[in-house]
Amino acid sequence: MEILILGLSRGSVYALVAVGFVLVFSVGGILNLAHGTLFMLGAYFTYIYFNFLFGQGGTLALLASYVCAIVSVSLVALLLFFALFRRKIDSISYVMVVSLAFALFVEQFMKVYFGVTSTGVPSLVRGSVDIFGVRVLNKEVLLLPISLFALVALHMFLRHSSAGQSIKAVAQSREGAILVGIKPDRVLAMTIAIAAALAALAGTLISSLVTVTPTVWSYWLIKAFAIAIVGGLGSLPGAVVAAFLLSFVEIATTFTLTDQYGELVALMIIVAILLFRPSGLMSSRQV
Amino acid sequence: MSRPLLIARRAAAGLLDAIQALSLVFVIIVAGIVITALTSSNFYVLEILVLAVIYMQFTSSWDVLCGYANQDNFGIAFFTGISGYIAAILNKSLAMSPWLTVPISATAAAAAGLVIGWLALRLRGPYFALLTIVFAAVLSKLAYIFSHVTGGEEGISGIASFSRSVETDLLVCVALLFISVLCMTAFARSHYGLILRSTQHNEDAALASGINAAHYKVAGFGVSAFFAGVGGAMFAHTHMQVSPELMAGSLSVLVVLMAVAGGRGTILGPVLAAGALTLFNEWLRIIEIYRPIIFTGTLIVMIYIFPSGIANASFFARAPLLRRLLFGREA
Amino acid sequence: MTLLVASNLSRHFGGVKAVNDISFEIPAGTVFGIIGPNGAGKTSLFNLLTGFLPPTSGSVRFRNREILGEKPYHLVDAGIARSFQLVKPFFGMTALETLMVPIWSRKLRLKFLTREMREASARAQLDRIGLADKANTLVDDLNQGDLRLLDIARAVSTEPEMLFLDEPFSGLGQEHVTRLSSIITDLKQSGVTVAIIEHRLRELMQLVEHVMVMNFGSKLAEGKPADVVRNPAVIEAYLGSKGMQFGSAGG
Numbered sequence A: 001m002e003i004l005i006l007g008l009s010r011g012s013v014y015a016l017v018a019v020g021f022v023l024v025f026s027v028g029g030i031l032n033l034a035h036g037t038l039f040m041l042g043a044y045f046t047y048i049y050f051n052f053l054f055g056q057g058g059t060l061a062l063l064a065s066y067v068c069a070i071v072s073v074s075l076v077a078l079l080l081f082f083a084l085f086r087r088k089i090d091s092i093s094y095v096m097v098v099s100l101a102f103a104l105f106v107e108q109f110m111k112v113y114f115g116v117t118s119t120g121v122p123s124l125v126r127g128s129v130d131i132f133g134v135r136v137l138n139k140e141v142l143l144l145p146i147s148l149f150a151l152v153a154l155h156m157f158l159r160h161s162s163a164g165q166s167i168k169a170v171a172q173s174r175e176g177a178i179l180v181g182i183k184p185d186r187v188l189a190m191t192i193a194i195a196a197a198l199a200a201l202a203g204t205l206i207s208s209l210v211t212v213t214p215t216v217w218s219y220w221l222i223k224a225f226a227i228a229i230v231g232g233l234g235s236l237p238g239a240v241v242a243a244f245l246l247s248f249v250e251i252a253t254t255f256t257l258t259d260q261y262g263e264l265v266a267l268m269i270i271v272a273i274l275l276f277r278p279s280g281l282m283s284s285r286q287v
Numbered sequence B: 001m002s003r004p005l006l007i008a009r010r011a012a013a014g015l016l017d018a019i020q021a022l023s024l025v026f027v028i029i030v031a032g033i034v035i036t037a038l039t040s041s042n043f044y045v046l047e048i049l050v051l052a053v054i055y056m057q058f059t060s061s062w063d064v065l066c067g068y069a070n071q072d073n074f075g076i077a078f079f080t081g082i083s084g085y086i087a088a089i090l091n092k093s094l095a096m097s098p099w100l101t102v103p104i105s106a107t108a109a110a111a112a113g114l115v116i117g118w119l120a121l122r123l124r125g126p127y128f129a130l131l132t133i134v135f136a137a138v139l140s141k142l143a144y145i146f147s148h149v150t151g152g153e154e155g156i157s158g159i160a161s162f163s164r165s166v167e168t169d170l171l172v173c174v175a176l177l178f179i180s181v182l183c184m185t186a187f188a189r190s191h192y193g194l195i196l197r198s199t200q201h202n203e204d205a206a207l208a209s210g211i212n213a214a215h216y217k218v219a220g221f222g223v224s225a226f227f228a229g230v231g232g233a234m235f236a237h238t239h240m241q242v243s244p245e246l247m248a249g250s251l252s253v254l255v256v257l258m259a260v261a262g263g264r265g266t267i268l269g270p271v272l273a274a275g276a277l278t279l280f281n282e283w284l285r286i287i288e289i290y291r292p293i294i295f296t297g298t299l300i301v302m303i304y305i306f307p308s309g310i311a312n313a314s315f316f317a318r319a320p321l322l323r324r325l326l327f328g329r330e331a
Numbered sequence C: 001m002t003l004l005v006a007s008n009l010s011r012h013f014g015g016v017k018a019v020n021d022i023s024f025e026i027p028a029g030t031v032f033g034i035i036g037p038n039g040a041g042k043t044s045l046f047n048l049l050t051g052f053l054p055p056t057s058g059s060v061r062f063r064n065r066e067i068l069g070e071k072p073y074h075l076v077d078a079g080i081a082r083s084f085q086l087v088k089p090f091f092g093m094t095a096l097e098t099l100m101v102p103i104w105s106r107k108l109r110l111k112f113l114t115r116e117m118r119e120a121s122a123r124a125q126l127d128r129i130g131l132a133d134k135a136n137t138l139v140d141d142l143n144q145g146d147l148r149l150l151d152i153a154r155a156v157s158t159e160p161e162m163l164f165l166d167e168p169f170s171g172l173g174q175e176h177v178t179r180l181s182s183i184i185t186d187l188k189q190s191g192v193t194v195a196i197i198e199h200r201l202r203e204l205m206q207l208v209e210h211v212m213v214m215n216f217g218s219k220l221a222e223g224k225p226a227d228v229v230r231n232p233a234v235i236e237a238y239l240g241s242k243g244m245q246f247g248s249a250g251g
């Protein structure tokens, strides 16, 4: 039971991070290896705004710092796109390398300025609840509905808004989109900003649960990368399913084995999928 | 003439060609290091030069596969790590001399490289990148799990150095580097390099030309892993200890960034970049706290200004003589 | 003598029967044409014959040896070469380097040529297609016509007995067309058997002795060019599917 609840809440955060990663890949054909960094910045910005701008006020201040953090991370992502990626956006290798360099840079920056400080932020909710006989922290329970809400909102946005339609159009065919007068560059920028916002949301949610360290980005990047590929690169529903799958496997193995073995099992599963089903478990390409 | 003899002759001709292809600047750098080792007794300078040589070894071994096949291996630490640990264990528990552990551990790394290369054959781009990341991560997890063998977080210390003095250690390292770079240049300028380059954009046309592309890719993996392994063993026998850092993702990433900044597919571009950047990083110690920020910032700026790497900058196409001086003859 | 015999060859992609139970023979020393509307399965057929596509069923015998399902590079050793409809050059390499690649096929490697001989042979091939002056040009800077000729030269460099050309004339200007036609005639004279897929019928009909028409993966007609052109089923297939002016140089 505990596995189920933890798996769901953890999986929903994974899904938030992975969906953005996949979305950017579908639209731009690029892998943004700074995606984990954007997640991490979500947590850091929340901490910074809450402590320094809103002076550790009440719930309202916390909410405000959430929003500001998400907006700031989107701006950072836009800066990243316009300043660094656009230089050679056609080269998947260049974008991987330069985004990785950026990730290292942010890591070092954070190490120097926040390396030793604890970045804990109070949670929106306190206390804990009993779910089918299991005591769970309220803030842990909160993850799932918020994430699901964000994912549904994303789905609606892609489906029904004209901006969302243009994102889908570029993901399906860049050339076709150009023909009907869509500017793929602008669409990609928007996509990256949205993806960053989702990652940042995940980061802000996590910030009240765990202390974030400057090196945490790589852990989340590998998770997002693996989820994306397990789900079939380019498939959003695939990514969501894979996110929950991976989180269940992880939680289940950590409960039954030790931590180290749990992660080893997760890694071996990724290896197996890469070798035997490289197109992912759900290989149809859809946004 | 018999076949082995012909192949041997071809290899000798390749090495000769590689010697002619080396750049003057690289030779001067090697000579400079040798002279420093012979004359200086400044422990600090010698240690830094050892580190620079090791990084030159790492980046060139990355480039010999990835620069030519245009696949991004984000897990070179797998090979440096496995080789460093094997060298350490052989030396500590079997009291094997470094003269044996280096070839043995590098060969073991090469064998691992052949296996991974074979497994990664079908994978391209992001899939290939993820596989290499995950393999390196598996290795470091295993190192933690079998901590009674590997020493876990602490690693293994008390490994024998090449010799009793840092000076001689540096000489050994620079000699190994020189031989490695020569061999890798010969490999890259041989038909192996040619075919690896041909497969990167159009493997089908290579197959239709009668080329067993898989053979060349796996071989390239083996060569890259071998020389990365030499570097890993070098590290073990000069630092006299190995720790999980030698198989960490951050090492892999640093190697990729330095090699790409230097210019992939040129061997000497990554070598010079790794040397220069290691020294630069040490020099930055004068502003210790901001050092990592400035260092990684410099990497970003370099990659931004030269997205294909310095050695491939269009500037050098217009100054072939300068290119020849710095990076040697073009492939 | 028949060089290649395909019997009941099929390849299905899900519900699509790209190649559907085709049988034909290619006599040695001839030029064999294959035509058909877009999507008829011509390229798929070539892919089957040259080892690029695993078959669903059937058999292909080359010089009386079963070759279906063998790897492309083994087929090169056996004497089969091909060019591609969509030319994807070896970017970043020069024209000369491109033609050095086939020299390392097993077949030619075992000749143990010296460096000078290897380069000379690549230069001779470049000369033959009229690109001698572009030997050191990066393929990234060559135009579409040059690239197509270079791809054909790459195939010819493997010294094949049987050469498959997939739409070799498409995208070529008049000058290139003339050059290519004479190369194909030369090849035939030196004993190479050639199979050509082509939409530009005027060029094709001048070269071939024998034509096979494909439609929806099946063989529609086969025979001398002049007879095939008059076959009502063939005219129907072309007019019906694409409204293409048969007989004129369409495609």
Ligand SMILES: Nc1ncnc2c1ncn2[C@@H]1O[C@H](COP(=O)(O)OP(=O)(O)OP(=O)(O)O)[C@@H](O)[C@H]1O
Binding pocket: C013, C016, C017, C018, C036, C037, C038, C039, C040, C041, C042, C043, C044, C045, C085
């Ligand atoms: N790899 C594949 N997967 C699925 N369907 C395929 C594949 N390759 C070809 N097809 C289908 O098989 C059919 C035949 O395609 P093919 O390319 O062989 O035709 P073609 O005669 O060469 O056409 P064209 O004149 O346009 O070159 C087409 O319907 C195509 O969509």
Ligand SMILES: [Mg+2]
Binding pocket: C042, C043, C044, C085
């Ligand atoms: Mg075709």
